Amino acid sequence: MSKDIRIKRGLNISLIGEAEKVTTEYSLGSVFAIRPDDFHGVIPKILAKEGTEVKAGEALFHSKSDERVLFPSPVSGKVSEIVRGARRKVLAIKITADEKQKHVDFGKKNIDEMSGEEVKSHLFNSGCWPFIKQRPYDVVANPNQEPKAIFVSAYASAPLAADYDYTLRRKEAELQAALKALSKLTSGKVHVSIAKDSNESPFLKLKGVELHKVSGPHPVGNVSTQIAQIDPINKGEVVWVVTPQDLVVIGELLLTGKFNITRTVALTGSKFDKPQYVTALAGAQVSDVVKGNLNTDNVRVISGNVLSGAQVDEDGFLGYYDNQFTAIAEGDDYEFFGWNKPVFNKISTSRALTFSWLNPKKKYDLNTNTNGEHRAFVVTGSYEEVFPLDIYPMQLLKACMYKDLDEMEGLGAYEIAPEDFALTEFICVSKQPHQKIIREGLDLMRSELG
Incomplete structure (x- = not known):
């Protein structure tokens, strides 16, 4: 029952480029990568050094705080590179895949x-x-x-x-x-x-x-x-x-008994010539998954959806938890008098010179332009219109910004994740990075309160 x-x-954002229900199976691909940043809060302890031969399902690293939590390779092959950033932080572990795959038998x-x-x-x-x-x-x-x-x-x-x-x-x-x-x-x-x-x-x-x-x-x-x-x-x-x-x-x-992290991945957005589904492994290189299908002229590729996904380059990789690539136009142009003329080709919750409310089923070809710049919070009451949780979104955002743990607890921070503030970020006239603010607030609560 x-x-x-x-x-x-809430708010439905209808965009051009929905994936057709056709699945294409591509060849395996040559290079894969696991990014520790996909596992937020995990500090990796490397187990497989450069040059190590690994099987699919064999651990590449474990969590420094709990060595039982292992993170396996999606493919069999050789660990070709461990990419490090500032302070030798591990950014990615790259594996060159074997032609014939071998799996650990669990x-x-x-x-x-x-x-x-x-x-x-x-x-x-x-x-x-x-x-x-x-x-x-x-x-x-x-x-x-x-x-x-x-x-x-x-x-x-x-x-x-x-x-x-x-x-x-x-x-x-x-x-x-x-x-x-x-x-x-x-x-x-x-x-x-x-x-x-x-x-x-x-x-x-x-x-x-x-x-x-x-x-x-x-x-x-x-x-x-x-x-x-x-x-x-x-x-x-x-x-x-x-x-x-x-x-x-x-x-x-x-x-x-096999660890098989094959996903059916949706290729979506106006910059794909043929939006469709493809089979791919987590950590697959973008260029292998989208080859021959992507219009590379002034494009942004996102691993995930347009609201909460992460921007990736063509030599980047599919996120560990993602089952979607989105490609839309890069909004790097300036719209003359964009603030002072009727708007017919954008989505807005406001009815001031915007008309998307007249045609709710229309699909839009949006780009990444924020149509404004970062400024202090403006109290409009619009966040509550798209936020279904019984929480005051602006007050919680501000509590996270000035790091008041008691207020964050009282306002319901235990119930939320950054993705829950993706819509409020989308409609924010102040262009504040809501998801980043919430993530930093949750990290502070975790470190201070456990």
Whole structure:
């Protein structure tokens, strides 16, 4: 039996370049990279030095704070380079892939016979633990603290996001295996949310989960929105979050004994000649995934969606948790009298000289131009129109900026992640970096309060 979740506050951003439901399988590619920065808050301890031969699933580094948390190679090959930055910080570990792939055999498992500790140990040894993230703080989960519940959002409402109903087709066995195993790690429920009008979601047939059907504008697909509606987080409580594509990796590991981090990646945005889906491994090089399909004239490529993804170059790599590349025009032009004329080709929540509200189904070809410069916060009341959580967004942002821990706690910082402020950042007339502010605030709380 499902519980419906419907929100009214939010904003759907309709863009040109939605991926056609066609999947192209490219060759493996030559170079892959794992970036420790993808695992926020983790300080890496290198295990595989330059020149080391590794198999797919073999650990490249572990967390300095907990050596059980391993981070594996997505492919077999040779560690060709360890890229370092200031103070010898590890920026990336590059692997040159073998033509014929070799995998570490972790062994098939009978999930019914496994205890919770055995499941946890298997996830540690195979390098699958980083797929489990926790709230509060939106970091890799602390294995020493039991969650009160586990959440999976199987509906992505962000602009041009990959369609989970399509990318997870015929993955019911892997999803069921992963969810059955994860349910042994909590005494609470495993909550799964799907789109209300979805008739093809593989989660409809799965057992042992609490199913919820969601509807409304973005960010209804954000797991924070769903947690707030289903089982809000109080001080001292922890919930774990896993994405559907990562459930497939965990499930395949349990069923076959192999660590296979192949993703169905959506190529979206107006700068792709043919927006579509492709198969790729996490850490794949951008040029290998988008080859022959990208219009490179004045383009910005983003690993993830346009609101919360990270900019990458063509020689960059697919983020470890990402299943989408977005390519849109670089907004490096100046619009003459842009502040003082009617606007028909942009999205706005305001009705002052803007007309996107007249045609809500229109799709826009937006660029990266911020249409203004950084300035002090302007109190407009517009943030609350797109922010569905029962939190005062501007007050929380300011509390993070002046580092008032008591106020951050009182205003609900335990419940949020940076992505929850992507929409308020998008509509911000002050051009403040909301997600960066929230991330710095959460880091401060984690370091001071634990």
